[in-house]
Each structure stands twice: as structure tokens, then as C-alpha cells.
Amino acid sequence: MALARAWSVALLGIDGRLVEIEADIGAGMPGTKLVGLPDTGLREAKDRVRAAVRNSGQKWPDSAVTLGLSPANLPKVGSGYDLGIAAAVLAASGSVPATKLIGTVLLGELALDGRVRPVRGVLPALLAARGAGYRRAVVSADSLGEGALVDGIEVLGAGRLLEVVEWLKDERVLVPAEAPTAPEVAEVADLADVVGQPEARWALEVAAAGGHHLLMVGLPGIGKTMLAKRLPGLLPPLSDEESLEVTAVHSVEGSLHSDSPLVRVPPFVAPHHSISMAALVGGGSGLAMPGAISRAHRGVLFLDEAAEFSGERLEALRTVLEECEVRIARARGVVRYPASFQLVLATNPCPCAPPRETDCSCSPMARRRYLGRLSGPLLDRVDLRVRMRPITAMRVHDDTEPESTEQVRTRVMRARQRAAERWAEHGWRTNSQVPGPMLRKEFALPCRVTALLDRGLDRGAITARGADRCLRIAWTLADLAGSPCPDADHVAAALEFRDRRAA
Known part of the structure; x- marks a missing residue:
């Protein structure tokens, strides 16, 4: 046959769109043409795929090959279409039957020697394929961990293109994805390690119980960062739906671990104040990639030394805090990433940041200008503000042990349960929503x-x-x-x- 089809998935943010890959082999001078809004990396796919096919012992057509990716007006980014292109060309040339390609999605990059490499975004791509009614997917063997997270679709893994060819010929059985094992309980920093600071500890408990944003103001070394790092330990573990949302973002970003891909613990993201706007909010050439605020989805975004961040970066958070979503417009389309997080800000009271307030050399105008970087509209969206007191002793005076994370978390969970029951019929889970x-x-x-x-x-x-x-x-x-x-x-x-x- 001279025409064959295979299917893959294009990602716009974490939303997937099915892409039909058509391969037409016709008369004419030998050559390969790729159409359908491919990016630079995808234009090179024809050379990668041709080398992979030949190095896998298969014959590449000695005539004109036209590859069409549909919908034609949808931007195609990345190398995840390689496996689908190779399968479509081999089916069109008659080297393999096209029977198994119907209802199957193929995701993977091909090395020149025929190895199938993993690609980003396998999890959201499989979720999109399942939603579109596809019943089977073939991915890189290294991506089977992600594939196992999606129910309702058969996910098979291949290490080399030759394995896929033999599977299409019914000469081999591909390795199926195994049910994911229960993730290990991640260790969290204990709240008992924080010395003193009763007001700040209480504010942290309130923030965890209601999902509120928090600002801590205090001298250097007073415990602001220690408290912020202990907030995820007070939050409940992510539900199955939330875990898939967070894992999908991390899959697109490429930071998942193959041995334990499912994210169960609320993430904690703490970017440096020198971070670029694209790295904070999301961006990049072509279609935008997720930024730090999307990686913190369903978790905590901690901005240490918040007054050192530029005003442009801080003001970019205002809309996100209200809408819990990032929308990045590009010439080729608008990308949406979820960004529902708890914001924790920590800052010194003045630029010189002395160990004692009495040693401050800043003028009142300098102090006002420094904290003025945290604008009124931004602070108006921060629910809790607490000024931390200097530590006067490394031991609690009444000889009582500070409360541990487990003790505080018990109260937080009870409070969250009351709120969830109260707002259940409206679909809200915390008071902050x-x-x-x-x-x-x-x-x-x-x-x-x-x-x-x-x-x-x-x-x-x-x-x-x-x-x-x-x-x-x-x-x-x-x-x-x-x-x-x-x-x-x-x-x-x-x-x-x-x-x-x-x-």
C-alpha cells in the first residue's frame, strides 16, 4: 500500500491533542517532505527516522515520501513523533501490516541506531489518548513507569524500533506497564527543630489549615526559611486526581524520576531572586514550558528574600494568585498551565539586614523603599502577615519540648475536615477557596x-x-x-x- 496512518499526541501545556501521521509513498525523485507546522526539532525527524529504520534492518523507500501531520494548523513541537512516523512509513511501504496501528498511539524519539528514547509529557499525552477513545499506546521502555499511572489504556514499552516492527508483525510481545507500587513515605523536616517563634508557628498552622498565603518578616537567621520548608509536612497528601495533575506538569517539565514517577507529596519550590521571568512564570521559544509557579502546583511556592525580587516578577504573581492558572500567549497559540499553590514570602525588614535591629544603619526612607517592593495589591492578596521576634535563647525557657510536625498536622487535618464537610456541596475544600x-x-x-x-x-x-x-x-x-x-x-x-x- 502507498498510504498508511499512525497516531501520536501534541501537547499544548498539559492538554493533549491527537495528531494523525500520514505517510504517502509516490512516484518521483527519492526524498522526504514533512508538512503540518513542524518545529525545527521535528523537521530533523525525517533524517533521524530514516537512519533508525535502516539501522534496524528495514528498507527505507527509494521514492518520494510525503509525511503529513494533522491537524495541519496545530503546532508540533519535539521529537515524540519519531516512532509514529517510522511506523507509518513502514506500513505504507508494506514492510509491516497496519492492523495494529488502528487505535494505537505511538510516543518516542528514535536514536540513529534504532533505540527508542523517552520523551517529555508521556503522562498527559496518555491521558489525552484515553480521553479520545484510544485503547493502546506504545512508549519507550523507560517511560513505562509513567504509563502505569494511567488506567483504561494498555501501555506497552519498546527499547528499540525493531521490537515495534516485530510486534506489528505479530512476531513479538511488547513489555506491558506494570501496576505502580505504593510510593515510599517521604521524610519531611520536623517542626520541632524550630526554636521559639510561637507567633510564626501559629501563623504557619493557620496557613496550613486554611490554605492561606503567608508573609514572614524578620531579621536574618531567625528561622523564616526553616518554617517555610516545614509547611509541606503539615499539608495533607495529594489525592489521586491532584497527584496526576502535579505529575503531568512535572512530566512536561521533564523532572520526573523513572523509579517513582507519581508525585504524592505537595511540592516545595523555592526559586532564587535572580530567576528570570520565563523561568518563574513559564516561557521559552515556540510553545512555552512550565515555570516555577506551575511546578509548585498543589504545593508551596517559597520566595525567600522576597523584597530582592524585581517588581515585574512579583507583580506577575497577582493574577495567578486569583485565577490559579498561567496563560502564556505565543504566536503559535496560548498555553495554559495550572498554578494553584500556597505562596510563602520571607523578607528582611531592611536592606542592611543586621543581626540585631539596634544595629540597623538604614534610614526610614530606605526601609520604606525596600519593603515597598512588595506592592500594596500583592500584599492585599497575602492573607497572613507575621513579624518574627529575635531568638534570645536556644532553649525554651519553660523546658517544654516544641510541638512536632505530627502533632500540629493532626490539628490541621481536623480543621481541614471540618472545612471540607462545610463546603462539600459547593465543591470547595479549604476556606481560602x-x-x-x-x-x-x-x-x-x-x-x-x-x-x-x-x-x-x-x-x-x-x-x-x-x-x-x-x-x-x-x-x-x-x-x-x-x-x-x-x-x-x-x-x-x-x-x-x-x-x-x-x-
Whole structure:
């Protein structure tokens, strides 16, 4: 036969689109033409595939070969189409039957000697193939760990192109993906290691219980980074759906480990303040790759020395914090990546950052300019603000042991359970996800409870957005206390967390 088809997957962010690969062998001078918006790496596929086919003991057609990738207006990026192109050409030339290609997706890069190499984005590609009704996929043997995470589709692994050829001829059985084993419990840093800082520890517990964003202001070496690194240990493990979301992002980014590909622990991402905009938000040539904020999806994004980040990078977070999604527009299309994370900011109170506040040499204007890099609109989206006190002793004065992560996590889980039960019919799981209108109408608190909040609004001490966030914090404080509804003390404590003097 002179025409054959195979199928692969194109990724736009973590969304997959099925791509039909057509191979036509016709009369004319020997040569290979590739059409269908291929990028530079894909244009080179015809040379890679031809060498791989010949080095696998198969014959490449000695006539004109036209390869079409459809939809033609969809950008095709990367080398994951190599295996599908090779199968389509061999089927069109009659070297292999095309029966098994129907309903099968092929994903893999070919080395010149015929080895099948793994590619990025196997997990979201298989999810897209399953959603489109495909029942089978062939991937690199090194990608079987990712393939095992997707139910409802048969995933087979191949180490070389020759194995795929023999499988198409019914001369070999490819290795199937095995059911994933239970991941090992990851060790987390213990909260008991943090000396003192009762206010900051309490703020961290509240942040974990309600999914709130947090700002910590304090002198160098006071424990800001230690506390931030212990937040993932207070969060619940990711559900199956959340794990697949996070793993899909890491698969596209190329940071998965083949031995344990499924991400079960909320990720912790801490970029340096010199990070570029593309590395933080996402970007790159062609279609954009995920950035640090997408790698922190369902986890924690920690910006240490937040005032050292440029204003452009900090302001880029404002829309993301509201929409929990990154949209990056390029000439070839718009890419969307999920970015629902808890933001933790840590900063020194001034540029000179002395070990003691009395040693500060900065003028009031310099201090104001330094913290002014954290703009009002950004801080308005940060629920909790806490100023940390200097450590005066390396041992707790009352000789009581600091609470461990496990003790605090127990309270956090109980509070989250109360919130999840309350908001279950609306689809929210934490208090931070509840929109303001719902808190002001259906779950409105009595006037006597919100009197202090109303005075703050009247005096301009907080904004309307800040008032909504105070209500969310109050509900979290009530959940931690086991109360069915916030009272005036909870609202006052929430308002204190919003005190601008903490920043």
C-alpha cells in the first residue's frame, strides 16, 4: 500500500491533542517532505527516522515520501513523533501490516541506531489518548513507569524500533506497564527543630489549615526559611486526581524520576531572586514550558528574600494568585498551565539586614523603599502577615519540648475536615477557596461579630478584598478551635493577621 496512518499526541501545556501521521509513498525523485507546522526539532525527524529504520534492518523507500501531520494548523513541537512516523512509513511501504496501528498511539524519539528514547509529557499525552477513545499506546521502555499511572489504556514499552516492527508483525510481545507500587513515605523536616517563634508557628498552622498565603518578616537567621520548608509536612497528601495533575506538569517539565514517577507529596519550590521571568512564570521559544509557579502546583511556592525580587516578577504573581492558572500567549497559540499553590514570602525588614535591629544603619526612607517592593495589591492578596521576634535563647525557657510536625498536622487535618464537610456541596475544600459573596451572604456572620471588621473598612484600614480574606481566616481559626462558627475573637485575630505594620 502507498498510504498508511499512525497516531501520536501534541501537547499544548498539559492538554493533549491527537495528531494523525500520514505517510504517502509516490512516484518521483527519492526524498522526504514533512508538512503540518513542524518545529525545527521535528523537521530533523525525517533524517533521524530514516537512519533508525535502516539501522534496524528495514528498507527505507527509494521514492518520494510525503509525511503529513494533522491537524495541519496545530503546532508540533519535539521529537515524540519519531516512532509514529517510522511506523507509518513502514506500513505504507508494506514492510509491516497496519492492523495494529488502528487505535494505537505511538510516543518516542528514535536514536540513529534504532533505540527508542523517552520523551517529555508521556503522562498527559496518555491521558489525552484515553480521553479520545484510544485503547493502546506504545512508549519507550523507560517511560513505562509513567504509563502505569494511567488506567483504561494498555501501555506497552519498546527499547528499540525493531521490537515495534516485530510486534506489528505479530512476531513479538511488547513489555506491558506494570501496576505502580505504593510510593515510599517521604521524610519531611520536623517542626520541632524550630526554636521559639510561637507567633510564626501559629501563623504557619493557620496557613496550613486554611490554605492561606503567608508573609514572614524578620531579621536574618531567625528561622523564616526553616518554617517555610516545614509547611509541606503539615499539608495533607495529594489525592489521586491532584497527584496526576502535579505529575503531568512535572512530566512536561521533564523532572520526573523513572523509579517513582507519581508525585504524592505537595511540592516545595523555592526559586532564587535572580530567576528570570520565563523561568518563574513559564516561557521559552515556540510553545512555552512550565515555570516555577506551575511546578509548585498543589504545593508551596517559597520566595525567600522576597523584597530582592524585581517588581515585574512579583507583580506577575497577582493574577495567578486569583485565577490559579498561567496563560502564556505565543504566536503559535496560548498555553495554559495550572498554578494553584500556597505562596510563602520571607523578607528582611531592611536592606542592611543586621543581626540585631539596634544595629540597623538604614534610614526610614530606605526601609520604606525596600519593603515597598512588595506592592500594596500583592500584599492585599497575602492573607497572613507575621513579624518574627529575635531568638534570645536556644532553649525554651519553660523546658517544654516544641510541638512536632505530627502533632500540629493532626490539628490541621481536623480543621481541614471540618472545612471540607462545610463546603462539600459547593465543591470547595479549604476556606481560602471560598468566594467573598458566599461569606457575606449565605454564610454571613452577625453584625456584632463583624463590628471590628466594619470599623476597619470604614476607616480605610483594610480593603474590601482584605475584609473577605479576614472572613476566610476567621473561619479557619474557628475550625482549629472546633467552633461551628467564628466569633468576635476569631474576627479580631484574623484582622490582626492583616495588620500592615507586620510588613
